Amino acid sequence: MDKRRLSRICSFILISCLIPISAACVKNPPMNRATGQATSTPMDTGSYIDEDTGLTPMPDAHNPITFKIFIRDPSAAPSKSNPVLRKITELTGVTIEYEFLVGDLAQKQGVMIASEDYPDAIFAEANKFIDAGAFIPLEDKLPNYPNLYAHYSPFADDMTYIDGHQYILEIYSVTLNAAPLFEPTGPGFFIQKAVLEDAGYPIPRTLDEYFQLIENYKAKYPEIDGIKTIGFEILCDGWRDFCLRNPPQHLMGAGNDGDAYVDPITFKASLYQISDTAKDYYRKLNEVYHKGLIEAETFTQNYDQYISRLSSGAVLGFFDQGWNFIPAHNVLEAEKKYNRTYIAVPIANPGVKDSYLDAPSGSIPGNNGIGITKKCKDPDRLLAFYDWLLQEDVQNYLQWGIEGRDYIQLSGGGKVFTETRRKIQNDDATKRDLTGYILWNYSPKRQGLYENGEPCGPDDSADEYLMSMSDYDRSFLKKYGIKYPAQLLSDPVERPAYYPLWAMSLGDGSAASVAANKVVETCRKYYPRLILSAPDEFDRLWQEFVTEIQNGNPQPYLDEINRRIAEIMNRNR
Amino acid sequence: MIASKKKFKLGSIEPIVFRTVNTIIMLIVIVVMLYPFWNTVAVSLNNPQDTLKGGITLFPRIFSTYNYETVFKNRLLLIASVNSVLRTGISTILGVIVAAMIAYVLSRPEFLWRKFATRYFLVTMYVSAGLIPNYFLIRDLGMINDFSVYILPGLVSVFNVIVVRSYIKSLPSSLFEAAFIDGVGHFRCFLLIAMPCSKPVLATVALWCAVGAWNSWFDTFIYCSSDENLTTLQYEMMKMLAAAMSSSSRSGDAIYQAGQAASNMVTPVSIRAAITVVAAVPILVVYPFLQKYFVKGVMIGSVKE
Amino acid sequence: MTELNPALPRATKKWKKTLRLYSQQKSLFFMILPWMIFTFIFNYLPLTGWIMAFQNFRPGKGYWKSPFVGFDQFAFLFREQGFWRAFRNTLAMSTMNLVFGFVFAIGFALLLNEIKNTYFKRTVQTISYLPHFLSWIIVCGLISNILSTSDGAFNNLLMWLGIIDKPILWLGEPKYFWWIVAFANVWKETGWNSIIYLAAMSSIDTSLYEACEIDGGNRYRKMWHITLPGIRPTILVLLIMNLGFILNAGFEVQYLFGRGLVMDVSETIDIFVLKYGITLGNYSLATAAGIFKSVISIFMIVTTNYLSGKIEDERLF
Structure with a gap:
């Protein structure tokens, strides 16, 4: 009796734990669950034109298909009710399901590659997937798709991987006619506009001039809005510590290349981290630290605290990349403290031309885009979809929307948003859920200017840019005789084909990647100490730092990038 | 301990002194331990743009429910909550039963494999294969994109087993002996004596299981991220946080996102605060039901019988 | 047959x-x-x-095609100076966490157990574990605000008390780092960790207390002779199990606070593995480090279990 009950209960528990296993074993892996809504209206191919958008549907629009795409960025997928995406699905039959990154990219990629459980397409660290044989070569397919072919053929060399195949549909900056750069979103020495205004609108060009301006202003205004003025901030939080480590390469006249300086003539890489420029730079920071322009706390604070400092308006200058402090900029603008916002100035070594801006039309990295996996259910359909998207009127629809409702066509050929649409555009959530932004951003796309000079999208439109500029900024820039903030810097520089180093894959766990890691770590450790050290200690500490860099043996890293640079430069000759 | 020497001098005032000092200590504990959560609530109710300026301590500076609206606008929230509740409920119930069952067997001194089995289980606590081998296993068992992956891999928690075992061992052995003499079998002994007598520790283990299951998102990320129907609350929260972070830093690419940067309203700090509160509330609501078992204790009555 | x-x-x-x-x-x-x-x-x-x-495992190749390299991964670990530094830091921080964690959790449970008013007791207990639900990133953010040199509460307090005359950059000084980590852990986990002790205390036979009272034992005697021995098995079991985790000092706090200034004392084995293993896609190295940790863990529990059996006559297995 007891035993029977016991065995019954026990087997119940056993079964309850085994059922899901066996069920799971039997169950097929989830297959192609096409969720594209079947459009009820039967469509004739070719002649039919959509009334709302004026777009021509794809021939197999009646045949729904869903593609899953993994995106390496942390972001959110657009809402299912997004009107633009629904319209696109209606016209093409294609639904794109996005999986954005949530946790750690390296882990996710490792698991995907190891298990070969790939979605239909992937936008991530392409080289890893190519090396694992995850992507299908596209060079034979592309000529079948006129728009894609026209779009990519000028960049065929950049796109060709070392094995001779083309795998990646690059999604950024694939353009021959770049729009002018309005604002430096990349690296720069930023300074508060009020400082320049107070000094009579000079353009500082050297570190000495830059810090002199800051010093003068701080002496004159020890407090800003009741908060103690801070001369110079250096963000050192985790991977964002490029604010600490990168300036020397820019002072030497290089772009945002990576962890080495590449000579523009011989194309030989060296470590700018231990160059004389670096030594002088950190000595200068040491000097201004002892003058009280830098707070020691800058070396311990986190990103949030950094943003809160910047948005207080009491920080006079810092080195950063434009996109990194956008939140602080937004706060200052929202509070109408326009004179407390920042502008990048052309700081470089004396006699060296600054080179902060990349000329957009140069070349593409070749691995910064979408790869179609060998698990893709219908690569041709996906390519045809991308081909369809590249049509000018589809691009217009995705970026600008519908004329009259979303944008106004200007007489001169430009476009500007309507007020309502601009509001949608300025809030990330509505932009994602109400416009075609996500689809546009993560697909092959047109950027820059069309042949007739019209901007491809709002980001390329001078009219749109000037529409949203404050009066203060307008008159501020007028004092310098320029239209856009970026014009304070030297003209964008066309980069050699290998550029940038940071996009180069050094190979998983290779000696080169370990060596590169060590260089970064050593800099991370020593730079703050150098800045905080007593001035007469500086030289000794610098020597210690250089010794430690050399003890870490950076040679494998330099050798590897030299090899890769030579390879690329030879190929592109 | 100093006070014990004073006992003779202070005499009857000692309890009052102790109680006062103890109460003061507890009040300090309340203040110190409440602050971080209180602060998080304040941040979550503050205007997100304003929060960027820092300096929120006890109360919101500019009151706003925007952060919560953003969280609750998520279209997957309902299904995510259902999944989270289900996985938490099932994992907790099964986890407690399994831990108790194994613990009971391991606590029986006469069990032939006692030493071997204890070591066998114990070792698993300190060895781990790592992400990729585990993924292979889960895939080979067909558990990718399957609800069972939320329950089975973590079902046997050796830590919990050992804790329960040591509790059962501390029960008076006369309890069981009497039962065996009456001819009660092991299974009934487990169900009718060991389980009820271990309520405090089982409540603790239940709490650990529940909080662990409720807070986990990594398994969704690795095993179930491509099936929206299997999403969990914490995973959705992580997604929202990631989205908030991405809009405040578009990093890496050689993008020419000139023009005005989207002045996104959502900020990571605010979203993080809001999701922390949203995720913690259900646990706080359920907690008192478990708490009564270990704050009061239920054991004594059954021992005396 | x-x-x-x-x-x-x-x-x-x-x-x-x-x-x-x-x-x-x-x-x-x-x-x-x-x-x-x-x-x-x-x-x-x-x-x-x-x-x-x-091996030199590459996810794209799998177990069978990845080249075997013998003990190269271990050799890399053991030759790397940074690894031994991380080893030292991990040991130091997890020992401190262990000691403080146990002392505070048990002490708190003992004091809480003395509270007679049930509602007060339950309130305190509920509040005490709240920090457990906050992520490290929130807790670390709060701590770095409190320790800030510009108007941080802690520096202000010390200056007001006259202990220091100018703010100290707590997070920038290597000598304070381990203490800050230990304190952070205490803050976040004391309440949570004390739950198991409360559960253990609730099983102590009340008649023992009554007997002690009749013998004229006071509060402290009861704590010392009844409550503590009552939860001793729990303490020992948890102690032995946690000693096995001695190389898991965590990595989040250390990562969040680990700036260049304190890097020599902040890096733990987990961070080292993250930097040189997982981030670089070197799963072999991460696995090798995992095996190393397992070996140490098992050595630790076998030893402590043996010692505990000898000294306290209480064994885990």
């Missing part, structure tokens, strides 16, 4: 006896064997992946 073999009567007898023993305990086996199989599948099977530690 056995009777046909007269050569082994004794063995047969023994065999029979064993069989009888097993059949007596079949319900016990029935309760535990399924879970042993279960554990085998979920915990032991994947250990075949340890083969990676002896």
Whole structure:
């Protein structure tokens, strides 16, 4: 009796734990669950034109298909009710399901590659997937798709991987006619506009001039809005510590290349981290630290605290990349403290031309885009979809929307948003859920200017840019005789084909990647100490730092990038 | 301990002194331990743009429910909550039963494999294969994109087993002996004596299981991220946080996102605060039901019988 | 069948006896064997992946095609100065966490146990574990605000008390780092960790307290002679198990606070593995480090278990 009950209960528990296993074993892996809504209206191919958008549907629009795409960025997928995406699905039959990154990219990629459980397409660290044989070569397919072919053929060399195949549909900056750069979103020495205004609108060009301006202003205004003025901030939080480590390469006249300086003539890489420029730079920071322009706390604070400092308006200058402090900029603008916002100035070594801006039309990295996996259910359909998207009127629809409702066509050929649409555009959530932004951003796309000079999208439109500029900024820039903030810097520089180093894959766990890691770590450790050290200690500490860099043996890293640079430069000759 | 020497001098005032000092200590504990959560609530109710300026301590500076609206606008929230509740409920119930069952067997001194089995289980606590081998296993068992992956891999928690075992061992052995003499079998002994007598520790283990299951998102990320129907609350929260972070830093690419940067309203700090509160509330609501078992204790009555 | 073999009567007898023993305990086996199989599948099977530690594993190639490199990964670890520094830091920080964690959790549980008012007791207890639900990033953010040199509460307090005359950059000084981590852990986890002790205390027979009272024992005597011995098995078991985790000092706090200024003392093994293993896609290195940690863990619990058996007559296994 007891035993029977016991065995019954026990087997119940056993079964309850085994059922899901066996069920799971039997169950097929989830297959192609096409969720594209079947459009009820039967469509004739070719002649039919959509009334709302004026777009021509794809021939197999009646045949729904869903593609899953993994995106390496942390972001959110657009809402299912997004009107633009629904319209696109209606016209093409294609639904794109996005999986954005949530946790750690390296882990996710490792698991995907190891298990070969790939979605239909992937936008991530392409080289890893190519090396694992995850992507299908596209060079034979592309000529079948006129728009894609026209779009990519000028960049065929950049796109060709070392094995001779083309795998990646690059999604950024694939353009021959770049729009002018309005604002430096990349690296720069930023300074508060009020400082320049107070000094009579000079353009500082050297570190000495830059810090002199800051010093003068701080002496004159020890407090800003009741908060103690801070001369110079250096963000050192985790991977964002490029604010600490990168300036020397820019002072030497290089772009945002990576962890080495590449000579523009011989194309030989060296470590700018231990160059004389670096030594002088950190000595200068040491000097201004002892003058009280830098707070020691800058070396311990986190990103949030950094943003809160910047948005207080009491920080006079810092080195950063434009996109990194956008939140602080937004706060200052929202509070109408326009004179407390920042502008990048052309700081470089004396006699060296600054080179902060990349000329957009140069070349593409070749691995910064979408790869179609060998698990893709219908690569041709996906390519045809991308081909369809590249049509000018589809691009217009995705970026600008519908004329009259979303944008106004200007007489001169430009476009500007309507007020309502601009509001949608300025809030990330509505932009994602109400416009075609996500689809546009993560697909092959047109950027820059069309042949007739019209901007491809709002980001390329001078009219749109000037529409949203404050009066203060307008008159501020007028004092310098320029239209856009970026014009304070030297003209964008066309980069050699290998550029940038940071996009180069050094190979998983290779000696080169370990060596590169060590260089970064050593800099991370020593730079703050150098800045905080007593001035007469500086030289000794610098020597210690250089010794430690050399003890870490950076040679494998330099050798590897030299090899890769030579390879690329030879190929592109 | 100093006070014990004073006992003779202070005499009857000692309890009052102790109680006062103890109460003061507890009040300090309340203040110190409440602050971080209180602060998080304040941040979550503050205007997100304003929060960027820092300096929120006890109360919101500019009151706003925007952060919560953003969280609750998520279209997957309902299904995510259902999944989270289900996985938490099932994992907790099964986890407690399994831990108790194994613990009971391991606590029986006469069990032939006692030493071997204890070591066998114990070792698993300190060895781990790592992400990729585990993924292979889960895939080979067909558990990718399957609800069972939320329950089975973590079902046997050796830590919990050992804790329960040591509790059962501390029960008076006369309890069981009497039962065996009456001819009660092991299974009934487990169900009718060991389980009820271990309520405090089982409540603790239940709490650990529940909080662990409720807070986990990594398994969704690795095993179930491509099936929206299997999403969990914490995973959705992580997604929202990631989205908030991405809009405040578009990093890496050689993008020419000139023009005005989207002045996104959502900020990571605010979203993080809001999701922390949203995720913690259900646990706080359920907690008192478990708490009564270990704050009061239920054991004594059954021992005396 | 056995009777046909007269050569082994004794063995047969023994065999029979064993069989009888097993059949007596079949319900016990029935309760535990399924879970042993279960554990085998979920915990032991994947250990075949340890083969990676002896390879130069590439996810794209799998176990079979990745080249074998013998003990190269271990050699890299053991030759790397940074690894031993991380080892030292991990040991130091987890020892501090262990000591403070136990002392505070047990002390708090003891004091809480003395509170007579149930509502107050439950309120304090509920509030005390709240920080457990905050992520490290929130807690660390708060701590760095509190420790800030510009108007941080802690510096202000110390200056007001006249202990220091100018703010100290707490997070920038290597000598304070381990203490800050230990304090952060205490803040976040004391309440949570004390729950198990409260549960253990609730099982102590009240008649023991009554007896002690009759003998004229005061509060402290009761704590010392009844409550503490009552939860001693729990303390010991947790202590031994946690000593096995001695190389898991975590990495989040250290990562969040680990700036260049304190890097020499902040890096733990987990951070090292993250930097040189996972981030660089070197799973072999991560696995090798995992095996190293397992070996140390098992050595630790075997030793402490032995010592505990000798000194306290309380063994884990």
